[in-house]
Amino acid sequence: MDDMDQPKGAGFRKRLIVGVVVAALAILAAGTLLNVRFGRAALQVAKDQFNEEQLVVSRNVKYWVERQIVFLSQELLLAAKQIEGSAPQAEAVHTLLEPCFQRVMELGVAKIEITQAERGLAYVHYPNRPMVVDIAHAPGLLPAQASLPDGPAVVISDPTIDGSDMYLKLSAPLVHASLDSIAFHLNLSWFLGPFLKHIRSGKTGYAWIIDGQGRFLCHPHAAFIGKSAFEARQERDPGVSHVLINTIQRERMLKGREGTGSYEAAWHRGITGKIEKLIAYSPITVSTVPPQNWSVAVVAPVYEIEEAVRKIHRWRAMLQALVMLVVVAGGGALLFFEMRWSRLLEKTVQARTAALKRSEENYRSLVESAEDFIFTLDGQGNLLSVNSFTANFFGGRPEELTGRGVDLLFSKEVAARQVKIASRVFESGKSVRDEFELRMGTGEIWISANFMPLKSETGQMGAVLCIARDITENKKLERYLINTEKLASLGTLAAGVAHEINNPLGVILGFCDLLVRRKEPCSQEYEDLKIIERQGMHCKQIVENLLSFARVGRETTNETDLNACLQEIIKVVFHSLEMKGIELRTEFAESLPKVNGDDRQLQQVFLNLINNAAAAMPEGGVLCIRTGVAGGGKKVAVQVQDQGIGIEAEILDHIFEPFFTTKPEGEGTGLGLFVSYGIINKFGGSICCESQTQPTREKPKGTIFTVKLPVRTGEEKWRVES
Template identity: 40%
Template structure:
């Protein structure tokens, strides 16, 4: 105290000062303890919430996997129903076709495939062992046949009720099966049936082991160390559970049967009000056991819907991921211990630094007064520098009041918005920052209400061009601490956003290429087996017989399929970038061969006019094939219902020109200047990335080429369509070999 009295310039009651310091220290210590208590509770809530959020992600991922398996079965069932061998009951092709499909879907839980023939009432059945069975319809099959015969159900898939497998009624855990049924109509054509009769043929049925289907996903889920997953159907029946005896039981009764002393009210309410209604979420409930440990155990639960179909009535299962709350208690205790240590350090710092700060404040009071004048002068200079920075910054900097009226804006902002100051100052932010001004307005109001800064990512349209900005909004306060206006700093992030989107779609497209290559590789194996056995059978069957002709047809189509798969593998296989002398006609033929099935499916006639002895161009053939694929794929999309695709090439000595024409609707005038922009697409969500023509444009430009288009809409001409023209410079070196077409 003597030291303080010596250096302090003012006279004061030393004892009173001591008491004041003590009260301040006590107050700060109380605040620190209360903060520690509140933060401990908050951390516990955050850790539990984070753990449950991870469980929700697991549940959603598992639901997606099961939905993908169901979609695969639906797709295979539909494809099988479109086979001419099935529709026209061609034996033995019918059973062979069913067996091929069975081999591809049995790992998804399909136990048997049967075709109920409407004309004879016979059932052709394919299963693991024995392979083929032919039998008569039972009552259930007749119901399926009656449903399939209704024209209104054409193209639909019926999901039957889930029941215990009648062949293994005593098995534990029980095997639950479901049947997927689709009508078969004679709508396809082949060499034997060049004209579709459109008559009803029968019904196809997949018998699916539901317990296996969901179990192969749910079995591998582990939340924390001991958490697991379970699945219920739309009727509240357990399709899978770690407690095997629960499978096949009612989810609202099974737990009560095992532990009657516990009410299970909360989990039953979650199942009834959330899960069975197709909602996703997270919560907790009281269980009676967990992995052999019995007693009242609080568990965390996250659940997500498994949507099998939406129309005509939704069919929804639900998967839940659960774990005892004890999984997170260890992490909470560790964090709490660390917080106690930190809190102790804070208390020591408060006690040590508090007195020192008071000493410094008292001792330096005169020095601070002298510094005020100096700092005031520096503040004026700083304000001038600040104003200069604001006016010369390459960000839009503005202020606005509570009504959203702009009070000021820097020079860059006025120039960027391309408006004079009179059209900005005093105007509503909704009018100036079009079209997302309402978002900024809402954030400004929130700042005035809460005082918290806001960050908004929004769009600004200037001269019909879209720009994306990241705007930080902060309240400006007066001497009383009240907010009187809001400062906004908007940074242009358009290029960064485009790069992020480009990276996302590029990774997605690469993944699709990898998936396509994998599927093509898997198809090669059964094709090789088909060709091998066909050769053996051809040696044993006399030429000229009907069996010989059928085998030759099988051999021809299998060989065609093998060639298509090899072309697909060559198209998607990653290769190092390598420029070489390329005959452009070969690239055209390769792409048209790969897309041959797409032309047939979309009823498109291909007309090809390729100049013979065409000059070589020096390019990467894979990249040029990508350009052709993108343009032709767009042409197929716009020719809904069919059309004519014309592909031609010519060589004028300086340029090799590729022309691709369609008979679609043409490109509207308002879109023509944007079709080569990245991420611009007129396709529905999920059917286009907006990268195809942009990638094509950059590939052609890289080789000093030119890509242009000519288009006519119905407003401009009776004959509509679009022609894309790609010109590539002729290679100076033409020594690769002969220039065959």
């Protein structure tokens, strides 16, 4: 049975191929016929469009000629007005006309003529010399004299032939005691030739102009100029019919109409034979009184357009043949690959399945390698999945935590809060953000979590995805900024109080000094006054410290070497530390960049930190001072580390407040760190504290103060006390 099916299948494929070929040939024949008809229609459209473009060119020529004639008329009237107030001598008039001549000469004015009928003379001015001509000997100079109007108007004569050139005369009357009129003699070849020779329509098309009598005023074939347009062509090509172009000239162009058309000619720029040309023409208004009109025509051979259209048709035919070839080849390929299609489809499915698997593995690798807390919850708060970072952080493995409650990771309060948030996400279908605190051993960390809904393909809520991140450092920075603002406010308040105390304190100390001088040194009154004086001076020192913190200083650009600054302080405190049984260790970085700051004030800061460290180690210990570069080389850091009793976490946020101290009464004012904070902040730096009251594996017992100051770049200015 299989043997019988194979011939049937082969016959079917053969019939199918024959059908495809026949259909392709039929479509190709129909396409060829349509292409021929379309080519004819496209050629006619191209002709019409090309003629419209030629019409635009003819209009541009028309507007240019009319503007130039108006310009020459205005120049003529301006020259007439200038002459009316001048002397009649030829030399004076020539000098007066020279600027005008320079302007109009470029447009083709060959000479300027001024008539003086009373003396029978005509002054003809050429570019470089005046010439006096007797009217009786030159009657052709004033053919339009009798037609001049009485007012300030310009009369334009019909074009006249003088030798091989044609001239146009523009005349205007003169209101002068002895002079009658002024005229421009315009050489039309000079006037029209330079402009029209640059007119191109297509590749070889050109423009020509005829006057109201049908004479050529400008034409690329110079022999036509001055001749009748009806006779010149017939004389050149007597065997060719010029009925179409003569009809266009007689019925359209000479009657001042605008339009387009076509005609047959026997030559075109050296090419002879029967040539069809396209023509576009526009009327030119030369003057209205008396009325005079010319007409400009722009012509081009049709074969230029036919050549371009045929080229397009050839490409279209090639494209159609290529399309048919592709269709036939595609049909054959379809038959050829029919049996292999299922196998290729299967391979494609396998490849896409493998790609999807790789994508899933990449996604899982991305989630597993992320250093964020990523896990999913159901509506009851059970863990559906946990990434490796979360499991490792809480000391377990992902498979051990999956399916367990979220309270396995967090405290009861935090777990209950997360279950409540997950329920809200299930109900609303919207993301919820939250921040919570985790206590880990002796420390704490802050977590920012984003709970997002996970929906299935049908849009049903399946789980809640939680992505959480450690924001402890951000919280510390926020706390630092709040502390900075609080200290700034306290500093302003303390400065105001200090100013108010300073005045009565000065009075007390002054009178106390006066009374001390009046008492005997060994008397009881003397001792009592000395006690008052000592306590008053103590109060004065406190006031000075407050004012030093809040005082507005002058700008300075001093640079400080922190290593040298610390060496000076160590010389002062070394013996004192040795007496208290404190070992001083220094770890100074070499080639430390300099910072902006004042040596005296920075030494005051470091002296306060060293004294506080020594006070925290009453039984002795190790005091370590380190310097180094921080912040990617933009800051210099100084660390003062002791092995003292440490600072409790609840009072760590208050150590920079004024008058806050943990020392016994009478041993401290509580202004040391307050003033130090103000000095460091003034120089654009920061000071922070870390303390451990109980030793851990990660951190020993004691306190570390870190001061960071920006590296000097030569442009900063800081304020120091004045």
